Amino acid sequence: MIKITEENVDAEEIAHILTNQIKDVFWVVDMKLAFIYVSKSSLHVAGYEPHEIQDMPIDMLLADRSRKLVKKALQEAMNLEAEVGPEGYKAPPLELEVIRKDKKKICIEVSRKFIRDDNGKPIGIVGIARDISRRKLAEKQYVEEKVQAEFYNSILAHDLSNIHQGILASLELILDFKMPEDARDLLKAAHALTRRGVRLTTDVKRLAELALVENLTEINPRLAMETAIEMVHHSLPRRHIRIEIIDDRKGDFVYADQFLVYMFFNLLHNAARLDRNEEIKIDVVISRSEKDKFVKFEIIDRGPGLDDRSKRFLFSTSANHKNSIRGLGLTLVKQIIDRYGGEIAVEDRIEGKHSDGARFVVKIPAVIDSV
Incomplete structure (x- = not known):
């Protein structure tokens, strides 16, 4: 077995491979941006032989906007050179539009570095140019398809919501009439399924909106929780629900956004919906120690609970771990909490008695000044 060492590595051969056999273009220009050296891959990327590029001004190779961008980048680099010195500035990659010999335009990504004399003064620029046209086309197609998908999602969610609301209103009117109990039971089942359809449509819409919101702000979680509780009562008007908030502090704020209400609502609604008791009792405990960086929310129900296997897969997005309890609502909950940097x-x-109800524990980063 031959061992590679510094002595048996031919530096000139490696340089030859790098500059002549790799598809990226290696180039050198002087401080006036005149080409001094161009590797053979320029023929593949731009359609020009190296000597053709060396004989032309850089302006002939670049589209209008890219010409201005190159000159601006060079000026900024020289200004920063004077301010922070040669070791304090690293040039970020530039994306430029190049006009090929066949007049087609391509996108390239350019990385570059100053060549310096013995005194450290810039005397030229060496760099690598990579054709990123396919990547830019893929990015453009992705953006266009994303916009189109969001448009269809918005229309679908809006229309389905209107249809569901119309069905709900009709069912609620019919349920006010006298009828046989078996017919009433069927209508109640249809009413419950339609409400689930409303929630599913809303959750899909919220998931799409979640990606569009960027900044987190300081929010009073107590107010968000109270709003969510009102929404639960409104969504299940025929159930006797009692939700008690236990919160000694009341002054804590968290870093969140408008989706905090929907996160609380989904957890509370699931707890109430799955509880078969005549009176539904849910406790909400809000706490935080002086040293804790998180505000903790415990949503404690007395429903059917979850066995250990269901607990493990409750927030899994894998298709192999579907269960009727999780649904899209808890997927939304998990994504919102992840967005906040929470848990x-x-x-x-009751520890060891999973069938006596569940305790959902949510932690969200606190605003430190609110301790």
């Missing part, structure tokens, strides 16, 4: 876990309400 979520599920435990037994």
